[in-house]
Amino acid sequence: MPIYVYWGEDDFAMEQAIASLRDRVLDPLWISFNYTLFSPDLADAAIQALNQVLTPTFGAGGRLVWLSNTTLCQHCSDNVLAELTRTLPVIPENSFLLLTTRNKPDERLKSTKLLKQFASEFREFPLIPPWKTELLVQAVNQAAQTVGLKLTPKTAQMLAEAVGNDTRLLYNEIEKLRLYTAGSHKPLDVETVSKLVRNTTQNSLQLSAAIRTGDTAKALNILADLMNASEPGLRIVATLIGQFRTWLWVKIVMEGGERNPQAIAQAAEIGNPKRVYFLQQEVKFLSVQQLISCLPLLLELEVSLKQGATEMSVLQTKVIELCQVCRQNS
Incomplete structure (x- = not known):
């Protein structure tokens, strides 16, 4: 069936896949007739898109109907579900329906199950975790x-x-x-x-290291450099969360008596067991409780940024708090 569902947070990779699909389906001379994009701000975008995809193509090439940032895989009303059930099985072979969303589809929904049943491609575009x-x-x-x-x-x-x-x-x-x-x-x-190449992610890892040693002045200086380089706050937080998560798992497994680097790497989801030795040295002077105490602070930081808090202010505050936690009894 000519139905494609793309989802995930890697916007660039998804854009490339969409461009490839568009080039494959549409004739350049007939794009204005056969290409329709429905944005999520339209109240009846889903119904309009389903009606449009059944419309015969004009001229050469196929038809592409793109339902952008759709929520059909998160919640779907009964009338839209009924329209999906009626339309998906009868979409013409030269008409293509594309649905995109950043959010993971809810596998429990009837609409998601229906789309998976008829989709030619149901594809995720995930971001690689910064710590991998x-x-x-x-x-x-x-x-x-x-x-x-x-x-x-x-x-x-x-x-x-x-x-x-x-x-x-x-x-x-x-x-x-x-x-x-x-x-x-x-x-x-x-x-x-x-x-x-401007290096910002490495500086985020350096920020993690400064926090781990409780060096508040150094951590704030690195943070200032990152912000001056226009590094997004959420990306900084993602790197911090990944690093502290890895440190915590390494410390927990170590205190459990495990000494095999392969076993530690597997438990902490570390791809290269050779990194385990260096991670063990990094957490040598931190307790499990200190590392556990850092995670709620990082979660609070992430939530504050997503709610629109002033980046520099909230980042500085939480970096100071994290350094204080790591400096206790260290």
Whole structure:
């Protein structure tokens, strides 16, 4: 069936998939007749989209109807569900219905089950967790390979630390490096990458380290640098949460008497067991209770930012509180 459901938080990857689908379905000369985007601010967007996808195409190519930022997979009224049930099985082969949302579909809903039943593609576009460094490096190498850019393991690691899980930034940096090295067949060296790529995620990890040691002055200075570099507050918090979560699991497993790096890595979801030794050294002077006490503060910080609090003020406050927790008895 010509039905596509895309969901997830990786906006850039989703945009690429949408552009690919659009190019495949539509004839450039007939786009104005056969391409319709329905935004979520329309009260009856779902009904209009379902009616539109049944309309015969004009001229060459197919028809694409895009229901953007839809909530059909989170809640669906009875009349819309009835229209879905009637429409999905009879969509013409050259008409394509695309539904996109950032939120995870609720598998319990009848509308979600119906869409999964008829969809040609039901695809997630997730962001890689900032603490899963091996997956970030893998994403960097894949992006470099697509444009023919040669990287060494060290430069790939540097890029992963610099861009984190921001796919759009990754491809922008990869394209910049590709243009800079045009005509060269040598892998990029560390010096070139360090000059051309702005490193913000690494500074977020440095912020984690400063908080862990209770160095309030250093932590606030790093935070100021991040904010001056326009690093989004929620991205900083995501890195902090991932780092403290990993530290907590390592400490819990250690205090449980486990000494096998493989077992510790598995429990803490660390892809490379060689990192375990360094993580053990980092949490040596912190207690489990200190690490546990940090997580509610980070959650409060995330909620405050999502509710529209002033970024710099709330970040500074919580960084000071986190440093105080980590400095106790350390």
